[in-house]
Amino acid sequence: MADTAVADGAATTEKVAESAPTVVVDDVHLVYRVHGAGAGKGSATSALSRIVARKKATGITEVHAVKGVSFVAYRGEAIGLIGRNGSGKSTLLRCVAGLLPPTRGKIYTDGQPSLLGVNAAMMNELTGERNIILGCLAMGMSQEEAQTRYTEIAEFSGLEKMSPGILSRPMRTYSSGQGARLRFSIAAAKTHDVLMIDEALATGDREFQLRSEARIRELRAQAGSVFLVSHSMKSIRDTCDRVIWLHDGTILADGPTDEVVAAYEKGR
Amino acid sequence: MANSATTDALPRSSPPGDGESLAELAARHGLTVSGARPGLGAYVKQLWQRRHFIVAFANAKTRASYSDARLGQVWQILTPLLNAAIYYLIFGLMLKTNRGVPNFIAFLVTGIFVFGFTQSAVLAGTRSISGQLNLIRALHFPRASLPISFTIVQLQQLLISMIVLCGIVLAKGEPLTLKWLLVVPVLMLQFVFNIGLSMIVARFGAVVTDINQLMPFILRTWLYTSGVFYSIDNFTKDAPAWVRHALDLNPIAVYIELVRDSLIESHSGVPTWTWGVAAAWALVIGVGGFIYFWRAEERYGRG
Numbered sequence: 001m002a003d004t005a006v007a008d009g010a011a012t013t014e015k016v017a018e019s020a021p022t023v024v025v026d027d028v029h030l031v032y033r034v035h036g037a038g039a040g041k042g043s044a045t046s047a048l049s050r051i052v053a054r055k056k057a058t059g060i061t062e063v064h065a066v067k068g069v070s071f072v073a074y075r076g077e078a079i080g081l082i083g084r085n086g087s088g089k090s091t092l093l094r095c096v097a098g099l100l101p102p103t104r105g106k107i108y109t110d111g112q113p114s115l116l117g118v119n120a121a122m123m124n125e126l127t128g129e130r131n132i133i134l135g136c137l138a139m140g141m142s143q144e145e146a147q148t149r150y151t152e153i154a155e156f157s158g159l160e161k162m163s164p165g166i167l168s169r170p171m172r173t174y175s176s177g178q179g180a181r182l183r184f185s186i187a188a189a190k191t192h193d194v195l196m197i198d199e200a201l202a203t204g205d206r207e208f209q210l211r212s213e214a215r216i217r218e219l220r221a222q223a224g225s226v227f228l229v230s231h232s233m234k235s236i237r238d239t240c241d242r243v244i245w246l247h248d249g250t251i252l253a254d255g256p257t258d259e260v261v262a263a264y265e266k267g268r
Numbered sequence: 269m270a271n272s273a274t275t276d277a278l279p280r281s282s283p284p285g286d287g288e289s290l291a292e293l294a295a296r297h298g299l300t301v302s303g304a305r306p307g308l309g310a311y312v313k314q315l316w317q318r319r320h321f322i323v324a325f326a327n328a329k330t331r332a333s334y335s336d337a338r339l340g341q342v343w344q345i346l347t348p349l350l351n352a353a354i355y356y357l358i359f360g361l362m363l364k365t366n367r368g369v370p371n372f373i374a375f376l377v378t379g380i381f382v383f384g385f386t387q388s389a390v391l392a393g394t395r396s397i398s399g400q401l402n403l404i405r406a407l408h409f410p411r412a413s414l415p416i417s418f419t420i421v422q423l424q425q426l427l428i429s430m431i432v433l434c435g436i437v438l439a440k441g442e443p444l445t446l447k448w449l450l451v452v453p454v455l456m457l458q459f460v461f462n463i464g465l466s467m468i469v470a471r472f473g474a475v476v477t478d479i480n481q482l483m484p485f486i487l488r489t490w491l492y493t494s495g496v497f498y499s500i501d502n503f504t505k506d507a508p509a510w511v512r513h514a515l516d517l518n519p520i521a522v523y524i525e526l527v528r529d530s531l532i533e534s535h536s537g538v539p540t541w542t543w544g545v546a547a548a549w550a551l552v553i554g555v556g557g558f559i560y561f562w563r564a565e566e567r568y569g570r571g
Contacts (some may be wrong), residue, residue: 021297026290098303099405100569107302108294120406125332137321
């Protein structure tokens with residue numbers, strides 16, 4: 001494993017053999033500041049009396065989502081992030097991707113890590129066709145690239161085969177499964193240096209699930225490192241060779257998949 | 269739940285050896301800080317590479333905004349028409365006031381539409397970051413794309429309003445002259461000004477969410493001081509000089525005056541230095557707003 005290579009990496013000759021790190025997370029903290037939460041904010045009078053009494057900002061609640069996490073990911077590793085709901089997995093992923101700046105600590109990366117997913121850029125009022133182009137552009141493709149990828153994406157989604165003409169209808173008319181198919185097809189059209197996958201992406205019927213799993217394997221093969229957040233221990237076992245167990249914003253365990261997953265399943 | 273007894277037995281990956289800090293390890297392998305703010309030049313370049321996304325996002329927003337109305341895009345024309353009709357009803361038919369301004373309806377509607385461009389750009393700009401956190405927390409792109417995109421949406425609406433405006437001005441008996449072409453550079457300057465301004469309020473709005481509530485009041489004050497409903501010249505005849513200068517230098521008043529000067533013959537004769545003021549505001553707010561926005565680039569996701 002990469003760790004052993006690093007341990008004796010002091011001699012210059014051996015540095016060549018040392019596996020290169022792709023992501024270095026150095027003591028990262030993340031604090032969300034939530035406005036409008038907490039007690040006493042309910043009515044206008046209580047809010048006013050608080051201002052008059054100069055009580056300090058009870059309306060702001062701080063949520064310490066990630067508390068001092070450090071780890072190093074090496075080229076070729078597929079790392080699973082597991083833990084209960086609210087343990088900071090998705091937040092940590094967003095920090096590594098550079099989308100959410102850490103409150104304290106630093107994250108160093110080789111290339112630009114990106115989350116797999118374009119849901120946020122898509123608009124339900126627009127047709128499937130327009131959403132494909134918009135999604136591609138949002139992921140950073142050029143106009144020409146988006147045009148050339150269009151057919152590929154439409155074909156992969158298999159929507160036209162199911163119901164012809166569907167791509168020229170607004171996405172709000174799609175069933176949830178059809179929408180999920182299209183979103184995955186767009187998201188998976190781009191390759192990434194550091195690929196980050198948050199939760200179950202492969203949705204849809206059995207046939208589409210198989211196809212999307214195959215596509216994720218392809219993407220993984222092309223990526224330098226892969227991070228996967230999932231509650232499905234099966235997909236963690238299938239995909240990852242290393243697992244980080246987060247609990248309440250800190251790392252509880254970090255090691256080979258079998259050991260950590262076994263402990264996790266026993267522990268909860 | 270895990271208890272501490274099992275925790276001790278769990279594997280932990282050994283930190284990289286030799287007492288080397290993580291920062292040193294990262295530096296040795298040439299890793300860069302994730303999500304760091306790019307230099308100003310690099311940022312402009314990134315923004316240019318995203319130009320198709322910016323335009324596509326603006327078009328999508330425009331399309332989506334009327335999609336649940338049965339008449340759809342027709343509302344883009346109907347909205348300014350109805351606006352003009354209301355002002356005609358109140359000022360033209362009911363109050364019969366012109367406040368010493370010839371062709372008052374053309375004068376008024378020009379003011380309303382030109383002011384509306386900046387007004388809606390500022391309102392949209394305020395929410396352009398705080399309302400798009402999902403997008404910001406999911407994808408990489410220079411965040412300035414958002415306020416620019418939302419300003420383009422308003423520009424598209426303005427262009428349609430201008431067609432309506434030209435119709436009204438013609439109907440009120442103003443001659444069609446080559447001078448009308450001057451509207452194009454004026455609106456371009458105002459567009460640059462609006463982009464800068466919406467970037468400034470976008471950065472404010474990203475941190476101080478209360479500004480959403482405050483903005484309508486600020487804008488209404490601005491509306492009443494911009495000479496939309498009255499002629500600043502008539503109004504300030506007896507006012508102290510500094511009041512007159514302050515009102516004359518008001519950027520929106522400057523853009524409104526220049527559009528009126530181009531379209532309405534009886535309202536021509538705006539001094540040439542007004543063009544200088546219009547360009548200066550566009551330059552200062554456009555460039556200044558952009559730099560101000562860029563300086564917080566890496567922090568926008570935090571919300």
